[in-house]
Amino acid sequence: MNTYYTTLVAELGPPVCMVYFMSPDLRKDFEVDGTVPEPATYAGKAFRMNQCTTESEAMDWLLQEQQKENPMRKAV
Numbered sequence: 001m002n003t004y005y006t007t008l009v010a011e012l013g014p015p016v017c018m019v020y021f022m023s024p025d026l027r028k029d030f031e032v033d034g035t036v037p038e039p040a041t042y043a044g045k046a047f048r049m050n051q052c053t054t055e056s057e058a059m060d061w062l063l064q065e066q067q068k069e070n071p072m073r074k075a076v
Helices: 002-012 024-033 055-069
Strands: 016-021 047-052
Touching (some): 024 047
């Protein structure tokens, strides 16, 4: 899987932000068992990932990531 992310960043340019949608129950399971890294794990890296349960949650996170890279960018 590391090769996939490395190739993705090389093709698109950093940072690449990706959201995985999942059910609330699955998200809770991931938070409890610790097998899936939390978003903070990727802070400042070329590839960033988050797990979200709603589209609005995903869009909010993606906008925050964009604003970190370009603080002058205004929210739409």
